[in-house]
Amino acid sequence: MVMHSGYSGPYIKKIEASAGSGKTYRLTLEYLKLIISNFSNLRRPSSEYDETKRRMLGSILAVTFTNKAADEMKQRIIENLKKLARLRRKHAELSAQRGLQPVSETILKDLITETGIPLTEIVNTADDVLLSIFLLYSDFNVKTIDSLMSSIIQAVSPELGLHPDYSTSIDKTEELENFCNEFLESVTENRWDTLERTLNELLSMGSVRTRAVDSVIKSSLIQFYTQSLKYDILPDKMQANTSRLNSSYEIFSSSVKQFYNFVTSPDISPFTAKNKLRSKTLTKLYNICLGNTYSKELVEPIFGSSLFSYRNIDNGYTFFKTNTPEEIKANGLHLLSELIGTLSTLVYEMSIHEVSGFSILFADFINAWNTRKKRTIYVDEQSNLLRGKLLHWSEQTKYFAEQDRVPYLYIKMSDRFLSFLFDEFQDTSEMQFKALSPFIDEVFSSSEKSSMLAVGDRKQAIYRWRGGASRLLTKASLIKEIPSFDTSNFYEENLDTNYRSLYEIVDFNNNFWAPENISASAPEAIADLIADNFKHSRQKCGRSIIEQGQSPNTAGKPCGYVEITGSTEKDEDDNLLLMFIGQSIEKLVKAGYSYDDIAVLVRKNEDVCNIVEYLAQIGIETVSDESLSLSSCNIINEIVAFMKFLEYPPDDLNFLTFITGRIFNAAAGNNFNDSRIFVGRKRPLYKYFRKNYAAFWDKYIKQFFKSAGLLPPYDFFQDLTSVFRLYENFSESTPFLLKFGDVLHSLEKEGCTSFSAFFDVWKKHLSGTLKYSIDSPHSGNRVKVGTMHKAKGLEFPAVILPIKNYRSSNKNIFLKDGKFYYITQRYTNVSRELAKIYRDEIAQEYIDDLNLLYVAFTRAKETLLIPMVSKPSAARGSALSKPKGLYELVYSNPYISSNIETTGDRFSFKRGILKKGETGTAKIPETLNILSKSRLTAEWEKRFLVFHSKDMPQESLAAERGRKTHEILSHLGVFETEEKYRNTVMRLAVLYGLNKAEMGKLLNYVLQKQIVSFFVGNFSYFNEKELIKYDRGAYQTKRADRLNIFSDRITVIDYKTGGESKEEHKRQVREYMDILIHIYRDKKLEGFLLYTDLFEIETVN
Known part of the structure; x- marks a missing residue:
């Protein structure tokens, strides 16, 4: 029998692994302990040696939550086995340790300690295990729980009655x-x-x-x-059950009559306290007495009265005056107790009847x-299907015993597996584990060598919506699901050292997530549940470079930095929050971080899109899951548009998308990038194009048009890449093109051989139900933007965590123990059972939000910046209310609220020193979106010149203001609404460093009706448009700041400061107009000068 660090016989070990505490290392260590212990006991050689190795390798089942986690664990196991195996080829015994990498040294020491096996035997066995994994890879059981369920279903598909060809x-x-x-x-x-x-x-x-x-x-x-x-x-x-509802009402109505008759009788009425037994309440009771049948309209009005709350029974509530005889008090309270009891029963039945x-x-x-x-079995149904069969088998236990046989599945599973390792156990589906637990129980009852390790962290349980049940990570739950287990062999451990984050981040999280602090942000009724969830939140810092007892800021060493900044001026202002994100990135870059050191984590996918769009506008490149999606690549979208046109040629929109797009124009010499050549043409447009541009049609379109419906999508794509030289012309899109080809090739193998079939798949991709993405690029200097959910398990040198409130869903229908209930807060006042259902759900919603926040707070290695925007509400009350959002959970935490500094409508919380540590590699961004030379000069001036605005002449201040305004206007496009125009101006104003007064003046200027018309509407435009003038035998280049092309006119706009002669400025605009009048003969021309330092408008005729 194998011994494991003092564990003997079947054992279960539960490890609570907080963020950054080495969870993957522990799982890897546990796997290596088991496999090396098993292999070291093998007799070499023997006739069954190879088969025994297969059984030993296959007897360990490691279950992960995601494919990525499974791949990472496999990689860790193989890498450490390789490092251990190398020692076999080096010096023997302890001298060989010098050649090990640090990770392997730790693994080796822990293996010696945990197994008691000598070093030489460990390294020899590691070599044997590694070879066995390569030769018997199919028995290397590290897989996701979904794939495990699929393999079990496949093994017992006949018993489950599945179709032979099920998928x-x-x-x-x-x-x-x-x-x-x-x-x-x-x-x-x-x-x-x-x-x-x-x-x-x-x-x-x-x-x-x-x-x-x-x-x-x-x-x-x-x-x-x-x-x-x-x-x-x-x-x-x-x-x-309607009859049960009516019966409950009859009993309740009888209790009401008894109570009403008692309190209104002449002998009792003088003793009742009118402030507690109001006349309105008595009237409501009287109306119920008059009714003979159930009526919701009669019953609901009394729910709001505190007199009828079930809590009164517990609290000794009285509605009598102090001088009331004790006998009257006792009789009255007895009747009230009966009334409350019957009301509670009635409301419970009402709650079910309502739905x-x-x-x-x-x-x-x-x-x-x-x-x-059923021809198709879906992954999320597998556990229920298997669980149902297990319940059926349980009912047949007597039959099996009489026939002296056990279900085939139990035999096969107990014969194959001995040890079970579960990763991310807090997110394991309850139904999936219930489907697996009978097999584990069978193994435990039949083998003394069996074991189970469950590693997880209740604080990081963020997949309850997918069935995750963190309560499984408790001794009581595990023992309940595995009844044959000997409880004396249950072991618990808490990994409480953080090897990811620097001191200040660990210390901040220790204080923020302390049970007494985090529970204070929730209603009192659920504070104990919140505190229990975070009872293991405190950690030691395993990365701190300071010695114990020293100040964290000793010698200016990087010790981590946490900053919370926010505004209480506006409620959920997305634009202001976007500006804060931009400022946070700028602050990190100044501190030495590069873009690819930085991650911005948000709650929802729509926030990711908004942030990516905003950062692109201010010249910051990003990478996100959305930006890696095939549908985010314009080249791929043009290919799909071309396919849609070929499938249905009258589709003018997709035809124009392709003809005016980059693919076609790169091949055709940019002759068709202006869709106006098709305006007013007879439809379908492809016929016009085929007739008037026959050479281009014949060279690029004809062959695809003729083969439409004949070539499968993959063959079409191969021809397209050749004809249009896609890889040569669009090298930046190569990863997307390669992935698109792989997708088409895979779909063809699955029988998707037509355009229409591909469009069905593409539709699912666009809706998010199918995801096709390229691998995340390892090169490039881009800010990472993603959701908090997808950041789980990841780490970044610097994290920006924008916080705002989200409206909670107005959920009143609850599903509990196979029944639907309609529950509002009023119902919870009078029914203890409904109050518990409601309380449990509210507690879970709070825990869901807090767990997600915990995951986000613990991703940073060095720096955590938290910009927040929203109005904080009043302090919490005792009533059960749904969480208002992440902002409230942060702002109301006593550790934050007692340490913030407030100035006007801004507040801040700071800990540590903002200084780049050793985890990132500072570098200049590889791709700089330089806005202009003057902007670059301004950054240089800001960085290297020190001056005060009070020392600058007013003329220079105006010129500086004018230059910034010029830059802002030069980056504006055309906007659908004035609101979008205004918001963009504000974003750019923050980027260019305008203060509040300057921003106010700018907005007053650009929101003038005439200036708004230059940027809002439905027209084409050009910024910094070059115009060619032929004068005196030579070509001269002119550049207008902005041209607006309307259906009936052309507007020329130039931005100026007042230093030069205004007449000279007008002459320049007229010169632009003289050039344009020969190009647009049928349009009216008008010119304007915008003086950005003086905030004036001048018309040019």
Whole structure:
């Protein structure tokens, strides 16, 4: 029997691994311990030696959450085995350690300590293990839990009744939506009463605010179907019992009458306290006494009265005056207690009845979906399918015992696996683990060598929406799911050293996430649950370069930096937050960071898009998942547009997209990059092009047009790359072109051999249900922008974390233990059961938000900047309320609120020194988007010249202001709305360093009606447009600051300062107009001078 660091017999070990604490290292170490221990016990040689090695290698199952994590763990295992194996070829015993890398030294020491195996035997065994992995790679079981479930389903597909040709798929969106449409059509025709009842319920709850009620019902069915996959839910339990509701009401009504008659009787009434038993309350009770049948309108009015809260029973509430005889008090409180009890029961039944129509409809939908003919098994359904079969087998236990046989799956699993390693256990689906736990339990009951390691961090549980259940990471849950396990062999460990972040970041997180601080930001009713979730949040710093007892800032050494800045002036102002992000990047660059040291993490994908767009406008290159998507590449989009045109030639839009795009014009000499040549032409436009530009048609389009419908997409793409020299002309898009070719080739293997079939796939890609992206480039100097969810497991030298509030969903329908409930806060006042359901969900929503924030707070290695925008609310109350957003969770934390410094509408919190450490490599950006020479000069002046504005002459201040205004205007395009125009001007003003007064003057100037018309509307424009003039036998180049091309006129605009003669300025504009009048003979010409230092407008005739 293998011994593991003092563990003997079947054991379970749970490790809570906080951020940066070496979770992957521990998993790698555990795997190496097991495999080396197993291999070292093998007898060499033997007749079954090779087969035994196969069994030993295959007996360890490591389960990860993502493919990326599985690949990383495999890589870590193989790399460390290689480093250990090298020692076999070097000096023996301890002298060989000198040749090891630091990681391997640590691994080697830990392996010796944990296994008790001598060094020489470890390195010899490592060589043997490494060779076995290469020869028996299919038995190297490091895989995702989804792929594990798929392999189990495949092994028992006959027992599950699956079609012999079944397939597995990830995305079922299209089939589920189509099935839902068919289901609702069937219900409309055959069971209209059920559908009508559901509609009325949704209307009364305010869930329907659109005419498209069918889409509301469809989205609700799909939403709760997805949620139901996380739990053991039987649809037949969802049927509401109307008779139970009526019975509850009769009992409640009787209690009301008794209580009302008692408190209004002449003998009792004088003793009641009128401020606690108001006349309005008595009137509401009287109305209930008059009614004989259940009526929601009669019952709901009393919910708001504190008199009928179930909490009164617990708190000894009284509604009598102090001089009331004790006997009267006792009788009255007894009647009140009975009334509250019957009301609580009634409200519970009301909560179920309110959504009974939807419950019935949902149960029918689930049954119809589950009984459909299945040719495809979806990944998120696998655990439920397997779990259902296991429940059936459990019922047949007696039969199996009588027949002296066990289900085949139990035999196969218990024979194959001995050790189970789970990564990111806090995000493991509860249903998936319930499907696996019987197998693990069987292994534990049949082998003394079995073991299980669960590594995770409840603070980083951010996938509850996918079924993740962090409660599995507790001793009670694990023992419940694996009943044969001996509880005396359960071990727990907390990894509390952070090897990722510098001192100030670790110290900041220790204070922010301290249970007493983080629970203070939540309602008191759930504070204990919040505190428990973060009880293991405190960490030691494993990267600190300072000695114990020294000041963190000793000798100016990099010790980390944390800064929170924000504004309380505007509520959720996205534009202001974008400006703060730009300023944060500039601050980091000045401190020595390069762009690729910096990551901006946000909550939603739409925020990623907004930030990428904004940073592009101010000249900062970025990389994000969105920018790596195939659909983000314009060259790929032009190819798809060309394919759509070939599939349907009258499609003028896609034809124009391709003909006026970069691909065609790179080949055709930029002759067709202006779509105006097609304006007013007879449609379809391709016929006009074929007739009037026959040479171009024949050379570039004809062969594709003739082969349309004959060539599969991959062959078409290969011909296209050759004809248009895509790789030569667009080398910057090579990764996208290669990936696009790979996708087409893979789809062809799957039977996608037509354009129309490809368009279906591309549609899914655009919707996000299928993702095709290039690998993240390792070169290039770009700011990383991504979501907090996708940043999990990653680390960056500097992190910018913009914070704002997000509106929480107005959720009133809850799914619990196979039943739907309609719950509002008023319902929770009178029902203890509903209050617990509501409280648990609110607590989970808070924990979800806080866990996501924890993940984001712990990604930084050196510097963490947190810009925030939103108005903080008042202090928390005791009532249960949904979280208002990440801003509130940060701002209301006592550690932050007690240490911020406020100036006007700005506040800040700072810890440490902003100084680049050793983890990044400072460098000048490889691609600088230089706005202009004058802008570059201004940056040089700002960096190297020191002066005060009070010492500068007013003329120079005006010239400087005019230069900045000139630069801002020169970067403006055409905007759809005045608001977008104004916001862009503000962003650029912040970038160019205008103070508040200067920005106010600028806005007053550029928002004048006439100037707005130069930038807002529907027209073409050119900035810095070169004009050619032939004069005295030579060509002269002129440059106008801006040209606006309208349907009936041309507007020439030049930006000036007042230093030169105004007449000279007018002469220059007239010269531009003289050139243009020969080009645009049918248009009116007008000219304007904008004096950016004086804020004046001059018309030029």
